Amino acid sequence: MSDLMKVGSDWGGAGTFKPFTSSISGAQRVSDAHGRFMDASLSGRLYTGGMVGTSISNATFTTATTGATATPIIGLWNPTTSTANLIVLQAFLDVYMTALQATGVGGMSWMGSVGNSAITTGSNPINARTLVATGSQAKFFAGTALTGMTGTLAIIRGSGLSGGSAVTAAFLATQAGAQTQLPSGSIEVIDGSLIVPPGGVIGLFAAATGVGHSATSGIIWEETPLLVTI
Numbered sequence: 541m542s543d544l545m546k547v548g549s550d551w552g553g554a555g556t557f558k559p560f561t562s563s564i565s566g567a568q569r570v571s572d573a574h575g576r577f578m579d580a581s582l583s584g585r586l587y588t589g590g591m592v593g594t595s596i597s598n599a600t601f602t603t604a605t606t607g608a609t610a611t612p613i614i615g616l617w618n619p620t621t622s623t624a625n626l627i628v629l630q631a632f633l634d635v636y637m638t639a640l641q642a643t644g645v646g647g648m649s650w651m652g653s654v655g656n657s658a659i660t661t662g663s664n665p666i667n668a669r670t671l672v673a674t675g676s677q678a679k680f681f682a683g684t685a686l687t688g689m690t691g692t693l694a695i696i697r698g699s700g701l702s703g704g705s706a707v708t709a710a711f712l713a714t715q716a717g718a719q720t721q722l723p724s725g726s727i728e729v730i731d732g733s734l735i736v737p738p739g740g741v742i743g744l745f746a747a748a749t750g751v752g753h754s755a756t757s758g759i760i761w762e763e764t765p766l767l768v769t770i
Contacts, residue, residue, distance in 0.1 A: 547561070577629065582669060584675060587763060590680075596635070597752060598749065610693055614680070616678055618738050618741075621677075623677065625764050626735065628733075630728065632757060633701035637752055637753055642707075643753075644705035645750035648701045648745070648747070650696040655739045656688075656740070659689050661686065662679025703722050
């Protein structure tokens with residue numbers, strides 16, 4: 541068996557055998573030969589969803605609401621009938637003020653619940669390879685309540701996502717005194733450290749009820765078969 545590498549790409553379908561490949565300098569090509577999520581995307585396992593410019597000025601978008609009226613800024617539900625785990629890879633958030641009289645939303649946290657089989661809302665995710673909203677076993681939530689959820693949400697952990705006013709009390713901005721805004725347009729690299737099993741729900745929620753704030757959000761995940769692990 542030869543241990544020689546082939547210079548450049550050597551395309552092949554699943555199940556074919558190919559040599560290792562190298563760059564023109566002879567260095568073995570490894571993880572950076574293509575985009576980080578390209579394999580999952582080409583295999584049809586990568587999905588995404590989100591919302592654009594939706595008001596989050598309501599207590600249902602906060603960690604204080606833990607029941608079926610809870611409204612994730614971005615979130616996922618994996619039905620109990622699903623044969624896949626949802627491997628969360630990244631989340632995105634941009635929170636911005638829409639009025640001079642505004643109250644900040646505070647920090648963001650991930651919340652979760654298990655054993656949910658009767659949720660009736662949610663949207664069909666978009667397949668990253670086909671750009672068509674079909675094929676996923678999950679539902680994503682962005683500005684939509686978790687109607688029918690039977691479990692209770694609990695804090696999983698804080699999030700690195702942020703945005704909007706830095707003041708969590710009512711503040712009237714003027715030309716002479718504008719509000720300080722938190723960094724926004726942020727990406728949280730989750731890299732599979734959150735997995736949503738069948739029946740599981742996760743969602744991103746604010747710490748405080750904002751006034752005069754809207755959000756644009758997104759999430760990407762890979763759907764992998766349920767496997768027995770040790």
